[in-house]
Each structure stands twice: as C-alpha cells, then as structure tokens.
Amino acid sequence: MRMVLGLRAQDPEDRGVLSRVVKQLGVNPEALRHYVRQAEVDAGLRTGVPSGEAARIKELEREVGELRRANDILVQHRRLLARDRGLAAGHPPAH
Template identity: 40%
Template sequence: MMNTMSQRFSPEVRERAVRMVGEHRADYGSEWAAMTSIAAKIGCTAETLRRWCRDEARRRAGPAGQAGDERVRLKELEREVKELRRANEILRKASAYFAMAELDRRGK
C-alpha cells in the first residue's frame, strides 16, 4: 500500500505537504489535526502524511540523530539492568535469611 502511495504522489508533492505541516502546525490544535486537514487537501490519508513527516524527520536527523536516540535508550536499559541487579541481590539475601530462619525453626 505504501508503495502505491509513493508512486501516486510525486516527491515534490510529498515535500510540499511535509513543509505545509511544519508551516501550519500552529494554526491547528495538534500536529495530527494539521496533518488531517492538509492530507484531505492533497488527496492522501493523514496516516500517509504522518509517515512522510516521520521519514523526513529521520532523514534530517541522519545517523547522528539516530545515534542520540540509541544512546538515550542504552542509558535507560543500563539503568534498568542496575535496578534489576539490585533487586535480585535483595531477593537473594532475603531468600538466604528466610532459609536460615527455617532451618533454625526446624532445629528446635
């Protein structure tokens, strides 16, 4: 389906539509509202226009922008691993404590 839309609209029309979203975003309550209105005017779906805008944003960001996103995601994952290791250590110690308490109870 995306291939059909890409063939149906020229690169110039796509670029113009994406530019219009950026230029007229402030005229609408949300970016989606701007996309819906502009998409209706050029004859595509709002989802298609949203995809074009997303692709353009990625193209502009280039590898550096993606690398930044990956760095942020990596930091989040490292933080999560640290928290999980801490929780596992607490659980391991609690398990050992309760195992010892159970052995002491049985011995009496």
C-alpha cells in the first residue's frame, strides 16, 4: 500500500503502478486496490468514511441493537406487570 502511494506520488500520471506492485508482491489486485483506496480516504486524498469513523459507526450500531433488545425486554416486562396487577385487582384479562 505504501509502495503504491509512494510511486503514485512520484509520478501521478503513471496508471500502471498498481499492476506492477501486484506482480512484484504477488498479492490479490482487488485486495491491494481496496487497501490503497482506504489509505487515500484516511489521508484525506479521496472522499469516503475514514477507518476510525467506520469502526465507531459499527460500534454505535451494535450498541443501538443491544439497547433496542433491552428496551423490548423492559416493554414486555412492563406489560406482564400491568396484566398481573389487573388480575390481582379483580379485573379479567383483556382479549
């Protein structure tokens, strides 16, 4: 990745940099292309979501899911309590 970025910095017009580096290193071209693009985003050279922000978004989405599950449990518990209180007060269950 650094090799590609360095070579591109030396000669921005050279369109064969990625291909040459792929052949030299024997890596998957799509994997290297992905890593280079993400490095460019992280460096502010390309638009997109930087790695740090993407990780934070993923963490927040996981947390929102956990909170929604916890909220669902609390809502179910509240309904059960309300039903039990109604039965204890002599009210028949609603159908």
